[in-house]
Amino acid sequence: MSKFALIMNVSGVSPESYSKVFENEDSYNLFAGTGSMEMAAELVKKLAEEGFDLINLCGDFDDDITKRFIEIGQGKMQIYHADYFPEEMAKLEALPSLKEYGFICIVGGLEKIERLALLSGECNTSLMLVKDLEMACQAAEALAAEGINFIELCSWFDQERTRAIIAAVKGAVPVGSCGLNK
Secondary structure, eight states: OEEEEEEEEOTTOOTTTSEEEEEOSSEEEEEEEESSHHHHHHHHHHHHHTTOOEEEEOTTSOHHHHHHHHHHTTTSSEEEEOBOOHHHHHHHHTOSOOOEEEEEEEOTTOSSOEEEEEOOSSOEEEEEEESSHHHHHHHHHHHHHTTOSEEEEOTTOOHHHHHHHHHHTTTSSOEEETTTTO
16 A cells, blocks of 8 residues: 655644545555654654655745655655745745635545545645546646646646646646656
8 A cells, every 4th residue: 555645734733633534455545744854854754653655745835854854754654845846836825815725635546526625724625536538637727717726736647737737728727746856
């Protein structure tokens, strides 16, 4: 069974107050917010001890922090942070708000889109769990139609797959991916 985590930097939250788990026979998936980089580092250490295989970080984490987290995890797991194509980054930086956040994640063994929500005064996260690119495009279209501010994708989404999601939302919202720099 694979063990995956998404760590988001959200002011004023902790993994205890802002997290969801989705588990099936194929995988265990943790989606958690941390209110500081120190809190995120502690969570990375804990996840390494618990045998997680892969961690994705929201776009608030950069290359230096990601390298630090890889060291904290003692190289036991892969860690990637969300990044953006230049044109998508320009759209992201122009946003007046980042409160409505969408994240799309590939999860094996799904027959339909699974949706989880994390809510706080600072950030509302819509987590869309999908099995393939077709389902991911449907999830992205739904998020864009609902007025999400931006979407990030798990590390399964390489450059080509990320561009497919950008096309699916017709450029309506910025799209980044944890798989752009793998």
